Amino acid sequence: MTHNTPDLSLNRVPEMGSAPIGSAAEIRLAELWETAPGWRGWLSTVDHKTIGLRYLVTAFIFLLMGGVEALIMRLQLAGPEQNLLTPEQYNQLFTMHGITMIFLYSLPILSGFSNYLWPLMLGSRDMAFPRLNALSYWIFLFAGLFLYVSFPLGEAPNAGWFNYVPFAGLEYNTGPNIDVYALGMVLLGISTTVGSINFVVTLFRMRAPGMSISRVPILVWGTLTASVANIFAIPSVSLAFFLLWLDRRIGTHFFDVVNGGKPLLWQHLFWMFGHPWVYAVVLPAMGIVSDALPTFCRRPLVGYSAVALSTMATMLLGFGVWIHHMFATGLPTLALSFFGAASMVISIPSAVAVFAWIATIWLGRPVFNTPFLFFAGFVILFVIGGLSGVMTAAVPLDFQLNETYFIVAHLHYVLLGINVFPVIGGIYYWFPKFFGRMMNETLGKWSFWVMFIGFNLGFFPMHVAGLLGMPRRIYTYAPHMGWNMVNMITSVGSFVFALGILLFLVNVLVSLKRGALTTPNPWDAPTLEWATPSPPPAYNFAVIPIIASRHPLWEDRLDEGGGRSSLEQGYLLMEGRETLGTTSLDADPDIILKMPDDSLAPFFLGLFSALVFAGLLLHWQNFTILMVLACSLSLAAWMWPRKTLLQRVPDACEEGAAHG
């Protein structure tokens, strides 16, 4: 077999074997999969690991930007009657803070983990659609920039992240602020949608043979559930924003009360999306914990199936509870009772997960290092956030607490507790896999405690402020309201928390340079990603492994019956970039998938799409049309059937050569 002309036959028996590091086969694989150096490679790479890291870094930068905005707000609110900020500046700050945290940080950071980890956990060489993956990143980046360009000009979105009409309508909001938000969100929606499609198809088609659906890690379940939800829910919010933009710039009447439009339509469309979204940003993070916590408890997760099922149940219910954001809008009482009850029920699957984690810690032999601390801290915050959530699901109480700092406290407990803590813990956990170096433990423990104490110091008193009647979204308050003390504590706590994040960042930078070099599996973890070298080579797995259990790396110890996974011997697949496609449920080998090479098409398609939206924003009609054409051309080039991918039939002469 000469390797200069890859075998392009339409059917073949996949070669089995092994390819240890340094063997001819391994060198060949590296050649096939590695990205070319230089700027071309940088712009054209479709390697899921690079894209995953880009997602992580970009989303983290957005977290820092949103964090700085929050700190400025906390400076303003530290004492009564301060005038660091004007009311308009405060409006823009809390709106941009909300948008940044909700849309540009919390889901993208999880997409970063999943992009990096999925193929490694599933035993594949890449995601189902590598180019789409790159596209989803580029559009995310451009949408983020799009949402931020108007900030320095003082024209940032300013109507809160859920942007209620009529306040967000043209009548009350004449500047470009809301247009930026509306168009930016439609653009970002494209990124999230294609990303979600990629995850779903990857799960159903790209698992290593033998990894039946009941053997995938919980992170995969979490991201899968979130992605399915996104596929259904994103169109709702994109449509809402698009209709708003039409109302504002084309003169339609969807939300225009005078002409029969209904502002409540906005709320329905927004929350039909918004509530599933809240679960989309927590379920994968819960998955991180469900997968990583057992490693530090030295035993498998208690109740794998229950946790997997509760993940999906949460989302199903999540689609039924959007009304609970609208309790105070004057809906019929029957509707309120129904949705109130549904919101209470939703705490059941979450409780299942909490008990599973507690039982895992309880029955295991916990190793108290940094990632463990973050995951355990997460469990505590989850319980507090959940309790205050159940409180607001009670309709009468919600009438009282709606629009106060109690809600602000609740949402930060939920979002920081269930998203930020697992994310930082996850970075500590997978850092050795990403970069081949360990993070510093001492600094790590410090960063955890500073963050944990700062967080509770900062956000717990907000509950009190809320009960004392302090409304949210006020830029200042009078000294005699009795809110001075709680606000001061909150502000101090916020800065302590920020210091914790800073310590974490210092740790990342120091460890990148000087961290101890690691082995493939420094934590002695059970899942497949730890079977690859740290950092993993471009092709991930020299051979596609054959999986026999849920914990391929703990089989010797657990002895769950059911045989041993084969990690050294497996499918070679090296006639060009190739990986194995398997059946959806049982993961039987089904097809040899030809994977695309690096390509500039995703970058350009992303760029041109962003420019379409820029054109719309600036009312440059011809420019917009031109960019639509550019998008179409990029797409046609992208989709053009290729012989190397066997999307079309080989020519007769080549066929002869391939068989000869």
Added chain:
Amino acid sequence: MAEAMQTAQALPAGSEGKRSGGWWGMIALIVTEGSLFGYLLFSYFYLASQTEQHWPPEGLPDLLIPGINTLILLSSSIFVWISERCIQSRQMRWSIASMALAVILGVCFVVIQLHEWNDKSYDMAANLYGSLYFTITGFHMLHVIVGLIILLLLLLWLGLGYFDNRRYAAVTIGGLYWHFVDVVWLFVFTSLYLTPYLY
């Protein structure tokens, strides 16, 4: 390796019909686009059920031309399907002819629909009904145009001899999108043209 031995069967390589990634991706795309139309129609009924205006403003819609147009669009789907069947039985000429016919029918639909738009006495900005009517049919029109571009590309690729009965996933996948565009029209048509007769 007992397990490894049992898999020593030949597997197809590359984009093979419904086993290709593209087919799965298209289904997911259709689900999300289908939801988009679901939300559009939700908005229509939500606003229609609460309106105090004339609905539709010009009285009950005329069904003749839109009805014929619906049949045109559906028949175009049938020809896309025939085109694919012809590839399977290696009748490439017929496949190309059938695809070309599908494109022509699709273009007819667009022309007639543009005519319909022209005949309306109001536009998007005139009243709430106009906003809904033109946004919903406009979204659909956009999908028809994208679908037509896809069909034209398929026609071109068929003409270039890229496909035969062994590899033609692009036709299956592109065809699926076109069927989706047609099925969505049935929902749009029912909502905008037929349901006004019910109340």
